[in-house]
Amino acid sequence: MNIIELLKDQVTSKVLQGDNHFQDEKIGALSAFYPILLTILKSKPELIQTLQQNLNPRLGDVFSNHFESVSKFIGLVGGDAPSHEIEKTLNHSITPALSLLADQAGSDDKNVLFNFIKSQWGNIEAALPAWATGFFSMLGLSVAGLGFGSQAAASSAVQPVVTPPRTTQAAIDPEPKKSNWLWPIIALLVLAALAALFLKQCSNKTPVASGAISTDNATQPAVELQAAELHIATDAEGKLSNCQASSSSQSLLDKLKSSVAAIFNQADQCQSVVNAAYAGDLTDQNALDHVLTKIKGIPNASVAWIDNQLTISAPNLAHAQKFADEIKGLVPNLQVTANQTAGTSGNSMVSVDTSNTQANQALSNIKTDKANVDDVVSALNLQVINFATGSAHIPDSNKVILDKAAILLKQLPDAKLVVKGFTDNVGNEDLNKNLSEKRAKSVVVYLIEKGATPSQLTAEGHGQDNPIADNSTKEGQFKNRRIEFAVSN
Structure with missing residues (x-):
């Protein structure tokens, strides 16, 4: 049994299931990562339990938050794929890799796993890339402490080095001390080769990154993932x-x-x-x-x-x-x-309820066969979308209003609307602008999900620009945190 081949066969297929983008690059990156991961776990067995307890372990956890090494590693293994794609793939491989190790070892106990890794060391060492020794040195891992054989330190990635001619030569060689002064030179050469390879990867990535956008766009829409969110109250x-x-x-x-x-x-x-x-x-x-x-x-x-x-x-x-x-x-x-907390209770909440009731009623009064885009926009602007602090989640009370608006927009295929997000002036200006754009986009996405077409809607984030009330009061801040709808010219 070869643990590296098992990881390639079972974990790679699991991680890449349903992912058809940059598959060759991701398969190559995973193949290089498995022996690196197991070597680090052999050198730092306490990391096994740390990764097991981590809900979603990342590459940075494996490399002890040495983020420069994370970037260099991705540059070495990623080929022409975008760095974030490779990093995401490697992040997702860590947990299933640990699970497979536990299955093969018969236990998830860190000591059992450590002994299992040691028993597989020959297979692991043989699978290491040629630049691995230099990379481990950059991580601060002792090459000697990793258990490399004297020959493997230079060429373990190519083949296991155990042959009779080598043994004979080692026995006959009258100058055994020569290897003592050669090893520092070899180590320097390996580091130099690693640096050159990394620089080459970086130089190759610059044009690829700009070109990759147009290539991807030709086959699929560019989708920028929103950050995961959690809101508790x-x-x-x-x-x-x-x-x-x-x-x-x-x-x-x-x-x-x-x-x-x-x-x-x-x-x-x-x-x-x-x-x-x-x-x-x-x-x-x-x-x-x-x-x-x-x-x-x-x-x-x-x-x-x-x-x-x-x-x-x-x-x-x-x-x-x-x-x-x-x-x-x-x-x-x-x-x-x-x-x-700004004033979102009392009079403010009464205002929200009243405004949303008025918006809901105004949209209900618009007959679908006589719908007019100006009437739809006027009705939408009656509502108050009271987002939670820092959130782009649309409250349920507003979803009812947007549902009706989407039905009307389906009857107005030529109508084009701009959805504008605004914030108060509390906090960082750039973060506020980003938040206002996220909120506007969430409204656009919701309307599209309910039947409006993407070509009808545009989202804009204006942050704390164009306040409609005094930001020095809580009530004014509340009014400035708003979504506006407008007919696009």
Whole structure:
């Protein structure tokens, strides 16, 4: 049994199932990655358990968050494929690779797995790429400590080196000390070759990256994945009142539901559906249980966990800031901010309900056979889409309104609308503009899903530009966070 061949046969097919893009490059990258992964696990057996406990382990976890090495490795193995495609594929291979190891070893105990890897060392060593020794040196791994044979250090990727002529020569050689001063030179040559190969890959990637867009567009629409999102809110007693998640990973959503059930004892409170338009992972998602535990008991608080941002809001700014300070150390890759909740209760919420009722009624009054695009736009602009903090999720009350608008737009095939998103001036200007665009896009996508055609709709994000109220007041900030509809010229 050869563990490398098993990984190529079983894990590669599983990871690439349904993925027809850059298959040759991804197969090659996986083939190079398996022996590298197992060699690192042999050198650092404590990493086995760390990866097992990680819900969605990444390449950075394998390379001890040495992100420069991650980039170099992808450059070495990725060929002409986009770097993000290769990295995503390798990320997705780690968990099934560990599962296969456990199956073959008969246990997922780290000591059993470590001994199994050692028993397969000959196959692993023979499969290592020619540049592996230099790459391990860059990672700070001792080549001697990895257990390379003296010949394998230079050429293990080509073939196992055990032949009678070599043995005879080694026995006859009158100058055995020559190898002692040759090895530093060989190591330098390997490192030089590795650097040259990496530079070549980088130089090749520049034109390919620009050309790859047009090539892909010729065969498929370019789709930019939205970052995975999680939105949590508590009620006046600190109990969970809202939980919404968007991700393409069923395992992440299952983990979320399990954590909510365990921490809040509210298993059915979380609304989450697998959505291929979103990325699979949350940044620093291993801290999920800690974040849920911290927010529990804080009245009327909310958490928006999007991309590399985690925003905590509460009526009491001191509570929000305390929460932020407590979790910053748990989420080193997230930018954590604390906000005081703007006025979205009382008069503001009455205004939302009233506005949405008026919009709903106005759209109901438009007869499909006499629909006019200006009337549709006027009715849509009566509503208030009250997005949660940092969120692009459309509230259910607005979906009813958009459903009716989509039906009318189907009767107006020549109508063209612009959907514009705006925010208040709280927070980073660039992030606000990005959020406003996401919100506008989510409205466009929803309308298309309900029957409007893509050519009818355009999304624009204007961020904190063009305020319609005073941003120095909570009420003014609430009014400035809005979606506007306009007829496109």
